[in-house]
Amino acid sequence: MTIYIFLLICGVSSMTRELPFGLMLGVSRRRYYLGTALLVLALGIAYGLALTVLQALERASGGWGSSLHFFRVPWIMDGPWYQTWVTSFVLLMLFFLYGMWYGLVYRRWNVIGIVSFVVAQMLVVLAVVAVVTLTHDWTAFGHFFTTVQAPALTGVLAALSIALGLGGFSTIRRAII
Template sequence: MTTTAAPRVPPILTVARYLLLDRVTYLALPWLWAAFAFGLDVVILQLVPDDHSAQRWVGGLLAAFAVVFVLGIQTVARALPFGLALGVSRRTYFLGASALAAGLAGCFGTVVTIGQLVERGTGGWGIRMAYFRAPGVLDGAWWQTWLTASAAFVLVFAYGMWYGLVHRRAGLIGTVVFGAAQGVLLTLLAAVVTWTHNWLRLGHLLATSPIAAILAGLAALLLAGGLVTVRRLQI
């Protein structure tokens, strides 16, 4: 009698399954915060005077992205050492985490797209609230919304993983310096744009550029850089 060996699970899938052992954190927490922010937006719009605009945007959906950023940090800073105990390489772990982020991003984009359709159909939930529609960013056709929301999810997750990489390599002080350096750089860039009087030109450039492609490109750069960096990381 012969026995058939069980099919070997790809290492990348093993990493994704390992991370999803914490289902509440990866699958529920972003949406719990998004639901809380939705209710908070409703309360805010009921309290503030109605400006009679076509869309009343508060920005509650950003709460979900804040959680996604923290998830990215945790995926490397906290879960990486235990993940390596599975016998996978640092490169495989990072690819598995990135694949999980891409899968979650597709689901996130789908929920945002459906939410946007319902939001439009109900006149902004009866109060002209733009929760799933961010002016100029998430306010186009359904496929544009899906692509933009999905790309933004991966970008924020990858950005969080970079903070996790820095924390594992340089500790808390290095992480603070990393964040402060970005703040200084953004301040200098804003100063240059101000001194050259190019805010209108920059705004026009961003308004006419494919946002989804820009976000996807930035996410790809962060993931590629992270893949190189994690291979040299000491645990």
């Protein structure tokens, strides 16, 4: 979990602190964003592979000799090695791109933008809660999350990562430096 939070913070930092430096070197906003996203893609592949190898070592050693499960998170990263690798990769990309978008919102609209961004996300969650409550479908809502398979959830998170990447790409166009 620590690596995901670390990448979230690195995503914010890459847009708030390193973006002005990149622009001073003559790189355009779009190229900086695409280059950073490409770097994160490579890091996601490497870190996902490292997490997969560590999970394989954990399984081979019987949970480090103590039945511990640090890298094998039950249900979501409990499948074969390739499923673990893809899920780790998608989660790493998701957290970094989410952090990048937060950094871009701050860079473009400052504190008012961040507050509005957080409020908008809360409103979306409240709208989902209101719809589920009004339709009296909490059982179906819970059933969905208890029966969804890990690869399907990984696919949904991958689509969310793509949406976050496109949202950040559209936000950087007018980011103020």
